[in-house]
Amino acid sequence: xxxxxxxNVWVEPASSAAGRRMLQLLQLFxxxxxxxxxxxxxxxxxxxxxxxxxxxETATIAMNDDGFNAFAKAYDPNxxxxxxxxxxxxxxxxIAQECPTALRVLDTEDLHCLRKARxxxxxxxxxxVEADLVSDVAKRExxxxxxxxxTFMISRFEMELLQRFFKVPETLLRYVxxxxxxxKEAFIPFEERQHFVSIGNFLHAPNWDATxxxxxxxxPLIKKELPQAQLHVYGAYPSExxxxxxxxxxxxxxxxxxxxxxxxxxxARVLLAPLRFGAGLxxxxxxxxxxxxxxxxxxxxxxxxxxxxxxxxxxxxxKNTFAKAAISLYSDKTQWQKAQENGxxxxxSNFQKTAFEGDVIxxxxxxxxxxxxxxxxxxxxxxxxxxxxxxxxxxxxWIEEKNRA
Numbered sequence: 001x002x003x004x005x006x007x008n009v010w011v012e013p014a015s016s017a018a019g020r021r022m023l024q025l026l027q028l029f030x031x032x033x034x035x036x037x038x039x040x041x042x043x044x045x046x047x048x049x050x051x052x053x054x055x056x057e058t059a060t061i062a063m064n065d066d067g068f069n070a071f072a073k074a075y076d077p078n079x080x081x082x083x084x085x086x087x088x089x090x091x092x093x094x095i096a097q098e099c100p101t102a103l104r105v106l107d108t109e110d111l112h113c114l115r116k117a118r119x120x121x122x123x124x125x126x127x128x129v130e131a132d133l134v135s136d137v138a139k140r141e142x143x144x145x146x147x148x149x150x151t152f153m154i155s156r157f158e159m160e161l162l163q164r165f166f167k168v169p170e171t172l173l174r175y176v177x178x179x180x181x182x183x184k185e186a187f188i189p190f191e192e193r194q195h196f197v198s199i200g201n202f203l204h205a206p207n208w209d210a211t212x213x214x215x216x217x218x219x220p221l222i223k224k225e226l227p228q229a230q231l232h233v234y235g236a237y238p239s240e241x242x243x244x245x246x247x248x249x250x251x252x253x254x255x256x257x258x259x260x261x262x263x264x265x266x267x268a269r270v271l272l273a274p275l276r277f278g279a280g281l282x283x284x285x286x287x288x289x290x291x292x293x294x295x296x297x298x299x300x301x302x303x304x305x306x307x308x309x310x311x312x313x314x315x316x317x318x319k320n321t322f323a324k325a326a327i328s329l330y331s332d333k334t335q336w337q338k339a340q341e342n343g344x345x346x347x348x349s350n351f352q353k354t355a356f357e358g359d360v361i362x363x364x365x366x367x368x369x370x371x372x373x374x375x376x377x378x379x380x381x382x383x384x385x386x387x388x389x390x391x392x393x394x395x396x397x398w399i400e401e402k403n404r405a
Contacts, residue, residue: 001034004075004102006061006091007083008041010048014261015236016201017178017283018109021154022083023049024179025107026056028357037075041090047236047257063090064399073098079364081105085112085144090396092147096385103368106148107176110280111158113138118277118300119205128277130165142166145173146381149374150367152176154281155304172378174363177304178286179353183344187292188266190333196222196326197268197293199234199261199284202242206278207235213274213319215245219252221323226330232268234258266291270313270330273297274322281305286351288312289343294336296326307350312343 005026012019029036038051039059051058061068072080072095080095080102082088088106095102117132145151145162151173153159159175162168198214200207211233219231230251235242238256246254258264261284265271271288275298285305288295294313295301302311314325329336367374375382 001032001079002075002077003029003034003036003079003081004072004077005036005038005081005083006040006087006095007038008087009083010040010042010045011038011051012045012047012236013049014259015047015257016204017281017286019049020283020286021109021178022107024353025081025152025176026051026054028179028353028360030054030056031357032361037077039071061091064396064403066400069094069098077102078368079103079105081107082144082148083107084109085141088144088148089140092144093385093396101371103150103364103371104148105364106144106151108141108145108151108153108158108280110154110278111141111161112279113141114158114161115206115277115279118279122209122277133165138166142168143384146378147384148172148381149371149378150174150363154178155279156307157304158279169378171374172381174360176356176360178281178283178351179356180286180290180347180351181353183290183347185292185344187340190269190336193267193269193293195230195232195268196270196272196330197232197234197265198272199258199265199287200273201237202235202239203237206275208242209276210274211235211242211245213276214272215252217319218272218274218323218326219250221319222326223251225323225327229330231272232264234261234264261287262291265293268293269336270326271295272326273301274319275301285312286347289347292340292343294329294339294343296322296329298322305350306346309346309349310342311339312346313339 011022013023026036037057037059039061041061041063077099113133113135116137117135118128121128121132145168153173153175154177156175159173163170202208230253232253232255234255236257243254265287271293273284273295278300281304282301285295289312296314298317302315314329316322316325
């Protein structure tokens, strides 16, 4: 089995949850003995995983370049995985043209239209309502889901939203959360930990917003009650405006990229994540649960993660409640230990690799075996390929000719 993965970024598992998730998918395919090629439009990255050392071929590709057609045809993949819908928009029609029998799979990472709609509602200082989902981004993203044969969804909440609100057939969706190993409970004890921690890639807007919330609204309230405590803020790609938030006197310390996320999170007593918008699952909580660090976050933070289990910490929405929750969890050993136990339970119940890998692989193989019937049942997808992809195709061809001039 040959798998061609198309992306516009390199795999950086230490920089983002998306990178972590992609590496897990690649490893899952490698475990089957499948042949992989990871092709990206991105320039080289100093923080990228060494995929070739894992036995994965890598390639650099270009948008609006018919050289890709020959590349794809020569590789002759059984399965093509598009990393986010924007990549499918660029290369989907070329794959359909050159590799018509390849199974086309979309990995959304998170539901972009949900994240963008929540962000817009926050910007307009009003509550998010589902009508906000009807946007140009949603039209593009849902069209991409229909054009693909299968779509990997990392969040059950988003799977249900797609089926209920957008009426996407369940047959086009597959639930593939984080795929983790069993938790080892050799945690640093309560007494040996100190300070709070926050972590998240600063290129991701929800993380930057959360950092501002901590700096301006929440941390001053915590610091007043816990004057010896510090907040250590970690994240890849901090800009100058992020670095300017650093203040030793306030105990608000910008640490930048964490070379070992679980080490810095595992030494802290409590993780803070006041996320006001976003989508998908949050890798920071997986790290926190794996190293036994309780957290305080929001409903959006826990969305799709805990199921019907108790959260590994506390959930709060407004700044005062959030600060009180953080102070309580930081100070109460019994409450802290219970939250830690909840985290182990969530990980072992909801995110074990062995619980999902068989279904993921059998789903791919079965759909590939019955691909013609599967596509016939998805008439909307056939229709979108006929119309929208034709427009994308000829726009791309126009750009190709323009670039030659």
